[in-house]
Amino acid sequence: MSWPLLICSYFRQEGVAMGRLTAAAMAATCIILAGLPLAAQQPSSDAHFKRDHQGQGESPTENGQQQIKPKIDVVFLLDTTGSMANLIQGAKVKIWSIAKEMLDAEVAPDLRMGLIGYRDRGDAYVTRSFDLTDDIDRIYAELLKFEADGGGDTPESVNQALDDAINGLSWDRGRSVYRVAFLVGDAPPKMNYTDDVKYHVTARRAAKRDIVINTVLAGSARDTAEVWREIARLAQGRFAAIPQSGNMQVIETPYDQDIQSLNQRLNRTALPYGGRAQQDEVLGKIERSAAAPSSVIADKSAYQKSKGAEEEIVTGRGELINDLASGRVTLDAVKPEDLPAELQGLSREEQEAAIAARAAERESLRRKINDLVTLRDGYIKKELARQGDTDSFDGEVGAIIREQGAAKGIAY
Template sequence: MKIKIIILALFATTALGVALFPSIQQAQALTTVKTHTTTIQNHRIEVVFILDTTSSMTGLIQAAKEKIWSIATTMASAEQTPDIKMGLVAFRDRGDTYVTRVLDLSEDLDSMYASLMDFEAQGGGDGPESVNQALYDAVNRISWSDDENVYKVAFLIGDAPPHMDYINDVKFPVTLEQAKRKGIVINTIQSGQNHSTTPVWQTIAQLGDGEYFQVENSGNAVAVATPFDKKLSELAASLEKTRLYYGDAEAKESQKRKNEATRKLHDELSEAALARRAIFNATASGKSNLLGKGELVEAISSGRMELDDIDRDDMPASLQALAPEEQMEIITEQARRRDKIKSDIRELSESRSLYIRQKIAAQGDASDSLDEKIYSAVKKQAKLKGLIYESESASY
């Protein structure tokens, strides 16, 4: 099978929220319940992608839709299984449909990606773009954690330098000082070979304590379809059927929207993309994306809640008329099925990974791919926050 080298792995995640603004904000109100365990703070990653969404980036953004989940799985592969939030600042230029659109940090990749399906890049074409505004918004309009132990990182991706002639524009050196005070690392990815962009991108990375990469417009990230993708996509659908939601009317409406987003992904994503998503959702870091808020099976099976903590009217409709013993029987069975499906996904994932690495070996290696460059940067930077990555290569 031919290995396509395309600029995907990082940008898959960067592009994911552009179309969402502002529709992705979802209600998160749940029934007030008693808790039975003490919450332990996990290691965390907060990553924001600052993406040029002008017409010259169209191919990159479209290609990105295939590999959104691989970069998430790579970040999830740390020994400490971090919680992952992702956000986006999409930018164009003054005079375009918008200058910036900000999507705040979220664990719900499904809902973000569902809106991405309708996104198309437009505008630009006249040289410099509003890079200064994009950087400022990324540092100041995103709800970064104040916790100094969180790995906070941004990736600036584009092919044109910033306008330095705009009035009422905060220039990037000032913004990067703010980023440093907040503990945010700024990496830069230059698409193409615009010689006026290169020195600026290098300077931004240097001032942002980050790394600079250059990739061709045609890209150089690894994407391989495998014989295991179809089965993995089917397992993903089965995994989602184990979800049962509780909560008041507002919470259930939010959960309904998440289910609709999930259905849209299954209708529109390729089998390869669905396979990558299944692999991420089966990880500990992918649990928040898989389940969302107010998922009953996890709440009960983890011991975080008990059935009598929840009002009957707030239970899933399918359980409301049942006796508590019958409710528990169904919840226990769903938990068992969920564990089995996750185990099957992990087993198939290993076979898929071996298949891909054999294909890569037959064509040479992927050491110069964007996947590996990004993984190298994350591996080095995250280590300073106590996150250890032992894998020799990125997830594909």
């Protein structure tokens, strides 16, 4: 039985209503689904879009024409030396909010994110790089591991970080992709190493590859500002200066606790599957989300709403309901020993009924969460208007993304 049909079967057997559909409409929907070929029954992770043979997303416009779904590849290069402690802590809290803002376009783009932390030679590490991925939960996990330490003398290995970002990561080379890097730090590059690639060489190379480098100065160091401006100019980016702390404001709302409570129930519908390593990774993502402050959980819920990821609890592969709904896997393709423990030993009909029951519960919870997210977004918008403009890291990133995205056809 196909994925939509097993849900329809469950609704018919249990008398569960889907959204506001009447019984007749539900029956009609199931009949239509029954007549679709398997490929049509398995939507992508965003049900409003399809994939062409080149992997480009498409969105139908009002006149029936197909519009290419935009794409964003974004990499953050963070100075992780001791003086950057407050900004790094702020980034951990605001990462989902920043990701959500990138998706808040007229047509939500496909988003991949990469991360590089850098210090200097003689510190615990020079750079730590995490490649571009649409698994934002994985980037969040790596960001949480960053701690501000080291430094000492002022210049840092900025040259190495830029080289790693532009030449070492798997950028999407599609012509319409908005490729962008944010270099964030408070110290200039160390220029007396003879075996690294200097920043001006890398910045020019980035410009040739249509990778924009924006520079964000934490603090007010004049020597850093001079270099940051040059890098941004060479790589067709923008320079911004923010307070040393990053000035990221967490706005708590009356809806955060309810969103957190509903997410706890949502997490209990998860069905990790696959090998032990894959299941452990999914469980780790769920545990990190559950342990996060309520504002972070609410920001992640807002990101998922903007993404249109109704079935998604965690990003990436390994959660059965999401992977079935997105067409990444079929139930027949999962080895019996790789099934979730709850499904092992059951007949196929019992497995399908159990999955459908959890999917229905998840859909109900997601609707409630999305309603609260809408109210929360309105509350935050009013509070930000009351506070006025602030020179914050997340505010600068959002403004730059909106401005530069327009050049790539991403309308915000």
